[in-house]
Amino acid sequence: MANIHDVAQAAGVSIATVSRMLAGENIRNRTAVENAISALGYRPNASARGLRSGRHHTIAVIVPDIANPYFATLVRGIEERVIARGYRIIVASSDEQFTAETEVLGGLMDAVDAVAIVPAEASERTNLMLAELGKPVVLIDRTVSDSPDFDLVHVDNAKGARMAAEHLLSLGHRKIAIISGRQESLPGQVRHTAFIEALAAAGVEIDPGNIKIGEFTRAFGQSAASELIDGGLDFTAVFVGNNTMAQGALLSFHEAGITIPERLSFICFDDFDLAELLPAPVTVISRPAIAEGHAAADLLLARIQALDAAEQPAFRHLILPVQLTVRQSCAAPAGP
Amino acid sequence: MANIHDVAQAAGVSIATVSRMLAGENIRNRTAVENAISALGYRPNASARGLRSGRHHTIAVIVPDIANPYFATLVRGIEERVIARGYRIIVASSDEQFTAETEVLGGLMDAVDAVAIVPAEASERTNLMLAELGKPVVLIDRTVSDSPDFDLVHVDNAKGARMAAEHLLSLGHRKIAIISGRQESLPGQVRHTAFIEALAAAGVEIDPGNIKIGEFTRAFGQSAASELIDGGLDFTAVFVGNNTMAQGALLSFHEAGITIPERLSFICFDDFDLAELLPAPVTVISRPAIAEGHAAADLLLARIQALDAAEQPAFRHLILPVQLTVRQSCAAPAGP
DNA sequence: CTGCAAACTGAAAACGTTTACAGTTGTTCA
DNA sequence: TGAACAACTGTAAACGTTTTCAGTTTGCAG
Known part of the structure; x- marks a missing residue:
């Protein structure tokens, strides 16, 4: 595994320069570094990056049960959007248990940048637990209080x-x-x-x-x-x-x-x-489960991006439309 | 966020001792450290741990499409087993694309300990790509060659x-x-x-x-x-x-x-x-999708555990039984 | 008591980045 | 030509662990 030192050496610059180029800054001899990177097949180490910068490019997704087709589709929607932005998802099932949520999130907070959750309970303790994470949270499908201090996506x-x-x-x-x-x-x-x-x-x-x-x-x-x-x-x-x-x-x-x-x-x-x-x-x-996932992911990514801005955007509650699909299970009631 | 230094200080020992206790070794005053840990709510930082030790307690799960109920159930099975051992899963969908698999795994290898995959192709390039990861791999449901150098779980x-x-x-x-x-x-x-x-x-x-x-x-x-x-x-x-x-x-x-x-x-x-x-x-x-997930997870966890043993266990191909569930969609053919 | 092995401990280096700070180079304008 | 400034660069310190190495303590036999 080539590391940033190898790249720097190969390109004849310091590691700081490589790091900066990776961060999108302008550097004098960009092509030399680019060549070194592709020649060595260098990929920044996620752990080191996460340790130093606190950014993990990872999102926690907590659903009651990933085996439930609705939640699975929701996860797919989230995945589609975050992958495109270079993020990955850690998925966990809560089995509708608040304790499981707490447990999982507790063990995850040092490894993720944000949380998308279909919370098990609309309780004050859930509200509190999520607030204490100190990270962007988007609630999906359910809320945790009348006007939670989180983004919220659900349907009408x-x-x-x-x-x-x-x-x-x-x-x-x-x-x-x-x-x-x-x-x-x-x-x-x-x-x-x-x-x-x-x-x-x-x-x-x-x-x-x-x-x-x-x-x-x-x-x-x-x-x-x-x-x-x-x-x-x-x-x-x-x-x-x-x-x-x-x-x-x-x-x-x-x-x-x-x-x-x-x-x-x-x-x-x-x-x-x-x-x-x-x-x-x-x-x-x-x-629209997929659309809900997309919306949730977009909200979260926007909030992550805004994290080092001066002030945070207001919390948004997105309500997606539902649809009546008429098939044949309803008819006029039988006469007496 | 309390770190290991805080714990060490509170317990009056060095950080090395705390680290060792966490690793399961015997230490002189275990209770002092335990108290400090719970008093401070200390949790080891996953990034630092991963950076230093190369162990991430994370497993990559690649399926063609997480929205497919069969794969979703499979993932659930894996999750159940892996969570119980303190591991987490990163899930990604490949859309049956080899290139997507490569892409995803490339970006993940510095963050996971092992890979569970339902590979898109039974091709030599897939075989090679997985072998080059240099990590434990379990193939699920499909193989990549006649006798791949990976563990394999599928049904009969x-x-x-x-x-x-x-x-x-x-x-x-x-x-x-x-x-x-x-x-x-x-x-x-x-x-x-x-x-x-x-x-x-x-x-x-x-x-x-x-x-x-x-x-x-x-x-x-x-x-x-x-x-x-x-x-x-x-x-x-x-x-x-x-x-x-x-x-x-x-x-x-x-x-x-x-x-x-x-x-x-x-x-x-x-x-x-x-x-x-x-x-x-x-x-x-x-x-049995859940059982397949369990089996895959067990195989992977065993292999991770054996990683620092002298020699590696032989690759296992697990074949789970299927079941004929007779309902009413089959009958004798209509007479001529 | 003493000596010695076994059990434990701490200091410090390392893992691979990002980033503050202090330079260095290059450009522009008087 | 030189000063002022912008644009870039490198050094070195962090981030929070694990682990090696070289002790120190303990327990026990003599």
Whole structure:
């Protein structure tokens, strides 16, 4: 491994000059140094550079579970943007555990320049933990408090939920069920509330027995749907708060022989692979995971760049649009 | 940020002693140092450590595309194992490009201890490039030559393909189509060959017009299926080489109104989310992505550990079992 | 007690950069 | 021609560790 001394020697200059050239400054005999660099195949040592300068050209990406296709796509979006700027990403899964986040970030702070995180909790301790890192942070998909001192990228959950509600209403549904995710999380809470409010605005109320709230997991979706079925299925449409719960719910409804959309209209948040191939292709509110990743990365890179400027830019909250993708899982309710 | 000097001072010892304690050696007054460490919240600086010792406690993970659920799950498996041993992962997508792999790894070699890679090509240049890194490498899912000088983890593709063939044969199929992925890749080539050989062993030959070979992508699966449909659909069953192609093919067949399994039996490699929810839940050969990740990580960690031992362990090729998951997409061929 | 091995310790060098400081060279203008 | 200034350059000190080397302490047998 050639180091900066070798290059300097080969080019007949001092290491300082090489370093400066690498930093983009003008030097007298640039070509000699360039030649030496390519002849020796020199690459600056990241550890030495990081140690001395505190810049690591690395970004920590913390998601609840990298195996979840939505988060994986998000990571891909982040990766695409940061790679282009010479940064790399360290990925870690938190399993929705605050403690895991703390643990991981604690061990990472001396090696990264910034953090992109889908936080597990919207809690004060999360807020505090992130603030104490003292590095640029971008929250994705969820927030940690009403107006956090971080950049924030998410989608228009309220609008999406309203679109879902209006779609069902316009088809004539009046008895509607809802399966929602954790109310402690931004998407869980906003989607739930906005959906219910949109219904209320049309004079429709949900029977408390038809409201299920739990984890954003397939398992919960499945059990929630089972409970609804056991409860007598006293509704004609159901709104599910995300794709994993939706898959679980579909499983339960399918097993119970409940036909979609004849017996039950089905709509959910988040598109998923094959949603279009199901017996009744699922109508969804979809969101742009890749674009979210891009936006998050751009925000972070801008903030890193601004780090040695006099004053920091204000925190930005980016809200990306969602889309109603109408397929065939929603129909007019069956007559009495 | 407290550093080792602060700890040493607080504990009344030299920095060497602190360093040694951290390395697991015995020291006289361990508790004093431990107290100082926790009182100051000291964490060794990764850059300094990496610079001095050359150990980075970091592993590079290169996959074709992190957004692909299979690779995402694989990464999760690696992460789980590696985190438990105090390592972190840097993830990068190659987009199946050798040049991207080279680029990424070149920039990473001064920051990682080992590389886990799903290589884009089974080429000599890939082999060479990886060998030149001079670090432990584990190949996952694909190889780069007949007997590469690396550890290797993959699944029993040949057995899986045979199981698929035998399943179809046992149902009575004799006219069978195949959609295969890149023959330059291990799984592409092995699955293809083993399937055809298994059929041949039963005296069944595939009409060349019913063989489609292309990229491991949804787009190719879709177009391949379209071509087969346009070709008159002169077969009663089809075997598809992986899940993404399978999804594309299902889309085409679905659009063309071809019923599964009545008109066409369908079987593919790789399970996928919701395979069980389709109109005809898909029968698949599934492989354990998480377990592959675990195995790869274990191999790598063992090799890192052995790095300063006298002699290196022999290269291991781990072949994990696959499983035939029978659902409802295969049936006896319709009578003439 | 003494001596000796074993167990531990500290000083200092090294890892490969960036950067402050103090020069040095080159250019421009009186 | 020389002064003033801009543009570039080199030396050397950091950054926070690990590790070698040369001690020092401890424990134990004689």
